[in-house]
Amino acid sequence: MLRESLAEQSMAVEIAGDGRAMDEHMRASSFDLIVLDIMLPGEDGLSICRRLRAKGNLPILMLTSLGDDIDRILGLELGADDYVTKPFVLRELVARIKGLLRRAAYEAGPEPPRSRFIRFEGWTIDMIKRQVHDAAGARVAMTTHELDLLVAFCRNAGRTLTREQLLAATHAGLAGPTERSVDVHIRRLRQKMESDPRNPVLIRTVRLGGYMFTARVEESHD
Known part of the structure; x- marks a missing residue:
């Protein structure tokens, strides 16, 4: 039913009942986005999310029927870009899918970047390829939200950004995700970028204000 509904939105969809079937599909074809259920037979969705993110930046949207926020937060910590709680309205799912595709620059005609490269402290962001490389030249895998957050910080360096401002930068007005998800993405950024994530230097917390990129x-x- 979901495949038929998304096909009506001009989306080509393959269905996999478990992690093994998903792997077979991904070996045979390339995909622009994964809609991943947490509750699956065999390997669960959180484990699949972890290994997908370890391989690259393919956008991941989690589906969950669980009411506890901890499962959604854990999904974000493992690298998911967004989540939708079941039961959901199809219009919301389609909006979130399109939002992720747009931010990942998969849709035709993306807005051209103001500049090709953003550099700081030896790090480089390639805005066209949407890739991040560290001071040693190694590529660092980031989700679309993490990359959008980092770009927002870079273009507002030295300014305090509130969680509301950062949420707008990463979710483009979609309803649902909370300010708490911003903290999760920032924690993941610190783990990838800071020499000591517990005492961050690049991304500092501003008490009662938000965050500042230094x-x-x-x-x-x-």
Whole structure:
């Protein structure tokens, strides 16, 4: 039913009943996004999410019927880009899928970046390829939300950004995700970027304010 409904939205969909079937589909074809249920036979969705994120930046939208926030937060910590709680309205699911595709630059005609490269503290963001490399030149895998957060920080370096402002930068007005999810994404960014995530230097917490990016940032086209 879900495949037929998404097909009406001009989306090509493959259905996999478990992690093994998903792996077979992914070996045979390329995909723009994964809609991943938490409750699956065999390997659960959280475990699948963890290994998908370890391989790359493919957008992941989690489906969950569980009422406890901890499962959704854990999904975000493992690298999911967004989540929808069952039962859901199809219109909301479609909106979230399109939002993730748009932010991942998969839809045609994306807005051209103001500059090709953003650099700070030896790190480089390639805005066209949507890739991040550390000071040693190694590529660092990031979700679309993490990358959007990092770009928002870079373009507002030295300014305090509230959670509301950061939420707008990563969810583009979609209803549902809370300010708490911003903290989860920032914690993941710190784990990937800070030498000591418990005492962050690049992304500092501003008491009663939000967060501040402290690095000196430069943008260029080459």
